[in-house]
Amino acid sequence: MCSIKYLYNLLVNIVDLSSFLTEKTIKKINSWEEKFNVKIIVCSPSKSRLGVFIPKRHDYHLIKINNNLNKYTFLITLIHEIAHAVIWQRYGRRVNPHGEEWKAQYKEMMLPFLNPEFLPEDVLRSLSNHMINPKASSVRDLELSMILKKYDKHKSTFISEINDGDEFYIDNAKRFVRMKKLRKNYQCKEISTGKIYRFSPLAEVKLI
Known part of the structure; x- marks a missing residue:
């Protein structure tokens, strides 16, 4: 992924999310960007994680997302990281990054998207099960990861x-x-x- 210094220098060129999200999701995501003072940057893929939240260092929080994710994985990862921004603003370092507070916030933010208007049936079913007790990374959920991979442009063999x-x-x-x-x-x-x-x-x- 891009270095933090490099990211701040690039903020004049914030990515157009329409390249990575469906039209129906962008309005809500943009409202969260403004409400929670978040800037989203898409970077070259990291092998260790799909996205990362970086707490405010200047005037805003940063969220980095891998640029090779399909639109459903991108959305799930982005909401995961925005939930971190909300919890950071509310509690700072006083709570576990993936503790009960984050889980509750993540569920609340994901709930509006858990319907066929935003997700295909197989992703919706698996993600709904995942959200009962969300893990620190969706990659740790084997079933969900396998289903999401079906929508990648470049098909993988596992x-x-x-x-x-x-x-x-x-x-x-x-x-x-x-x-x-x-x-x-x-x-x-x-x-x-x-x-x-x-x-x-x-x-x-x-x-x-």
Whole structure:
């Protein structure tokens, strides 16, 4: 993702959210930007997170969102981060970032979007279940993540979709073979070294 200093220098070029959200969602998001003194910036993807909230350092809070998210993942991530802005303004550092206060705020802000006007049926159903007790990241919800990935422009193959014995490689070009499914993850062996690794079900792979 972009550095914080770089972000503040870019604020004269705030992104047009119409490139990332549906028309029906933009009005509400823009009202929250003004109400909670938030600036939204879209950056090159981070491998560790979809978005991040940065508390006010000058005249406003910053929210960074990855630029490769589909419109539904973008919306969910953005509301997640705006909820952080609200909780920060209300409590500062006095509460857990993903504690009960944040969960309640996130649910309240997501509720208007939990209908077919904004989300396709499969996303709506899975997200509704997720919001009963939202996690610190939607990526930790395997079912929701898999459904959201269906709407990405560039389709991915997950390790959970291949078979034991299949050989694959990942971004760093290391080659592996999938051995077996564990309780949550997948046990794999690096072909060149024989070392054993565990992969998340959402690990993106390329079959050999």
